[in-house]
Amino acid sequence: MADFLEAEANDGVRMTWNLWPGSNTEAAKCVIPMAVSYQPLHSSPHLLVLPYGPLRCKSCRSLLNPYCRVDFVAKIWSCPFCFQRNYFPESYSAISETNLPAELHPQCTTVEYAPSDTSVSPPVFLFLVDTCVIEEELGFLKWALTQAIDLLPAHALVGLITFGTLIHVHELGFSEVSKSYVFRGSKDVTKEEIIDSLGLVDGVHKGVRPIGVIAGVHDGVSAKNISRFLVPAAECEFSFNSVLDELQGDPWPVQADKRATRCTGAALKAAAGLLGACVPGSGGRILTFVGGPCTEGLGMVVAKDLSEPLRSHKDVDKGAASYYYQAINFYETLSKQLVTQGHVLDLFACSLDQVGVAEIKVAIERTGGIIVLAESFGHPVFKESITRVFEAGECGLGLSFNGIFEVNCSSDLKVQGIIGPCASLNKKGLCSSDTVIGQGNTTAWKLSGLDKSTTLSLFFEVVTRELPDAVFPTIQQFYFQFVTYYQHEGENMRMRSSTITRRWVPDVQNIEELISGFDQETSAVIMARLVSLKMETEEGFDATRWLDRALISLCTRFGNYRKNDPSSYSLATNLSIFPQFMFNLRRSQFVQVFNNSPDETAYYRMMLNRESISNSVVMIQPSLISYSFSSPPEPALLDVAAIAADRILLLDTFFTIVIFHGMTIVQWRNEGYQNQPEHQVFAQLLQAPQNDAVALMKERFPVSRLVVCDQHSSQARFLLAKLNPSVTHKSDYGVVHGGDIIFTDDVSFEVFMEHLQKLAAQS
Numbered sequence: 001m002a003d004f005l006e007a008e009a010n011d012g013v014r015m016t017w018n019l020w021p022g023s024n025t026e027a028a029k030c031v032i033p034m035a036v037s038y039q040p041l042h043s044s045p046h047l048l049v050l051p052y053g054p055l056r057c058k059s060c061r062s063l064l065n066p067y068c069r070v071d072f073v074a075k076i077w078s079c080p081f082c083f084q085r086n087y088f089p090e091s092y093s094a095i096s097e098t099n100l101p102a103e104l105h106p107q108c109t110t111v112e113y114a115p116s117d118t119s120v121s122p123p124v125f126l127f128l129v130d131t132c133v134i135e136e137e138l139g140f141l142k143w144a145l146t147q148a149i150d151l152l153p154a155h156a157l158v159g160l161i162t163f164g165t166l167i168h169v170h171e172l173g174f175s176e177v178s179k180s181y182v183f184r185g186s187k188d189v190t191k192e193e194i195i196d197s198l199g200l201v202d203g204v205h206k207g208v209r210p211i212g213v214i215a216g217v218h219d220g221v222s223a224k225n226i227s228r229f230l231v232p233a234a235e236c237e238f239s240f241n242s243v244l245d246e247l248q249g250d251p252w253p254v255q256a257d258k259r260a261t262r263c264t265g266a267a268l269k270a271a272a273g274l275l276g277a278c279v280p281g282s283g284g285r286i287l288t289f290v291g292g293p294c295t296e297g298l299g300m301v302v303a304k305d306l307s308e309p310l311r312s313h314k315d316v317d318k319g320a321a322s323y324y325y326q327a328i329n330f331y332e333t334l335s336k337q338l339v340t341q342g343h344v345l346d347l348f349a350c351s352l353d354q355v356g357v358a359e360i361k362v363a364i365e366r367t368g369g370i371i372v373l374a375e376s377f378g379h380p381v382f383k384e385s386i387t388r389v390f391e392a393g394e395c396g397l398g399l400s401f402n403g404i405f406e407v408n409c410s411s412d413l414k415v416q417g418i419i420g421p422c423a424s425l426n427k428k429g430l431c432s433s434d435t436v437i438g439q440g441n442t443t444a445w446k447l448s449g450l451d452k453s454t455t456l457s458l459f460f461e462v463v464t465r466e467l468p469d470a471v472f473p474t475i476q477q478f479y480f481q482f483v484t485y486y487q488h489e490g491e492n493m494r495m496r497s498s499t500i501t502r503r504w505v506p507d508v509q510n511i512e513e514l515i516s517g518f519d520q521e522t523s524a525v526i527m528a529r530l531v532s533l534k535m536e537t538e539e540g541f542d543a544t545r546w547l548d549r550a551l552i553s554l555c556t557r558f559g560n561y562r563k564n565d566p567s568s569y570s571l572a573t574n575l576s577i578f579p580q581f582m583f584n585l586r587r588s589q590f591v592q593v594f595n596n597s598p599d600e601t602a603y604y605r606m607m608l609n610r611e612s613i614s615n616s617v618v619m620i621q622p623s624l625i626s627y628s629f630s631s632p633p634e635p636a637l638l639d640v641a642a643i644a645a646d647r648i649l650l651l652d653t654f655f656t657i658v659i660f661h662g663m664t665i666v667q668w669r670n671e672g673y674q675n676q677p678e679h680q681v682f683a684q685l686l687q688a689p690q691n692d693a694v695a696l697m698k699e700r701f702p703v704s705r706l707v708v709c710d711q712h713s714s715q716a717r718f719l720l721a722k723l724n725p726s727v728t729h730k731s732d733y734g735v736v737h738g739g740d741i742i743f744t745d746d747v748s749f750e751v752f753m754e755h756l757q758k759l760a761a762q763s
Helices: 002-011 024-029 135-151 191-197 223-229 233-246 264-278 313-318 324-341 357-366 380-390 469-475 511-516 520-537 543-558 578-587 598-610 613-620 663-671 677-698 714-720 749-761
Strands: 013-015 019-021 035-038 048-050 069-071 076-078 085-087 110-113 124-130 157-163 166-170 180-184 284-290 343-350 371-374 400-409 413-419 444-450 456-462 477-487 493-505 560-562 565-570 623-627 648-652 656-661 705-710
Touching (some): 013 493, 019 511, 124 135, 135 233, 135 380, 166 264, 180 191, 264 284, 343 357, 343 380, 357 371, 357 598, 380 705, 444 477, 520 543, 520 613, 543 749, 565 749, 578 749, 598 613, 656 677, 705 714
Parallel strands (some): 343 371
Antiparallel strands (some): 035 456, 069 076, 110 493, 413 456
């Protein structure tokens, strides 16, 4: 596995199985799908950026790569995907075994092409601001937006729309006085109405449609009229801040038993229409800041009357959510419009109640948008996350735009689809499968927005013919090539190519060889993404039973045991932790939706689908670190037995970081020992988990929520909910060493493994 993990550092690729069986029948017996996790903008220290365009195969259009066979005398290269022989162009005439172009070097499996003649229009950031919030919240939001405008690149175009009962499109190019155009929130505002009402088409340009995809050329919209609403950040800072200074909460009165009239859906439709009229085909983002649910017009999720609660999971399952499916249909239509235009929907939802994330999810995910969920616009999670969005360099997200992702693979494979932040372009090719998982039936996908952490999960079908062993030595390898064409944050178009190879396992009886290529972390994440998709798309799907059956089948096929003897059961090292991952996945927020709102569940699943394997593993099985006087900080088992009176525990669940103090530590801290010179070691012990938590939070987006709690306090539930309940109120033995118990009827991991071994070993 070390070689495969090294490949991840270079290419951003991890696979469930790094050695694949040679037939579809044998692949099905592996239980875990043949899947690949890929980060299109993975940060590699060895990445080469080439100042010229790629060389393509004339047959399958794949790019020149290190696995091509080269005839240096005849100046011919052979494509590993279709075996087509291609002549090198004149620019490669000096090629030789000692003078290789960069893309043929063995270590350059991932390269990026950045021709100098591909300049594009500057990116657009359209801010969409909810004014139906209390004055204090609006103050926090205005401060955050002021900080954001300072961090934007000077050339980036900026627009502003505010909404509540009405929609206000602000004319930032008119700096003399604040000027805005008003639309009714209860009305469906089309792109044509936006063009007409804002006066984007004048008599000279009306009906003119020049050729090309340049900002403002469609629908006869002139650059002069565009500059009234979308202004470079360097020029509009004064007018933008002036509008914010004068911005007040929605003036329409709200009765005590009513919700505020908030037209989120209509405002999003107006924002999409404005970008579609002004900058079609150019990179743009709609950054939406929402403080409550939509109660008016398009995308409505709840009525204004407070006596009607927001939908729960039970309401959705029973079909009792009045506005749920209607709202989802609206956002699906909106997502298609945004994908066609190449624009992104980002959501910053800050409220103690739900805001409709479950309904908006489809538009955010298909456009590759980002989401931040917090309790308030003044909460550190929001304030630090919004800064990370716009920061440049290593600290920032590295926002990129308008991408297209393409897959090419060996003829023995077909791609079934992708789970992740993308939308199908319905480009069905020779390597697209009839079996669809996620966004399928295509070999190309739209990535309207992508960043450094964007991860795609690709599912493949093995269609290799049943071949005799004697034939396999000639076709031992199979290949993938992932090509991402995108608008770089540096204002030019780039193309990144990653070419990956793996090996077939010719002997289907050689289970040990298959196991040697098994990646249990990637497999756990792929199963989590797959079960989340099935829970959303398959009616009456029993997630726990599906996971249990898959785990039993896997352990039956790949375990070492004597039939009907559970005590003899064991798993190879590459499989040993996988049952533990499945145990924690069964108990996680991705499968157990009880005690979570539909908004929270949608948020968790969106983050699971777009984050890297290492981050996703932490979401499934949190990490736990123990701090004590007796030893340096060390990993601890995710078990209630890890709690001790003289320990501090640091739990990392990705979404939340918990610092938990044992009772003895709490007493010493309350006595103030950490402030006395002779007890500096204790002060250092208290500070160590704080420092580690800050370091973890700096790597995260959205920034994790920090919870500092003491043993037996109410917030200790954040830790206890994630621990294996090896000691409960029903246990025969008591608590030792100042530990704790968990009040639950859930089975412990030990009992889970006993049942698994029994079922896997039975004949």
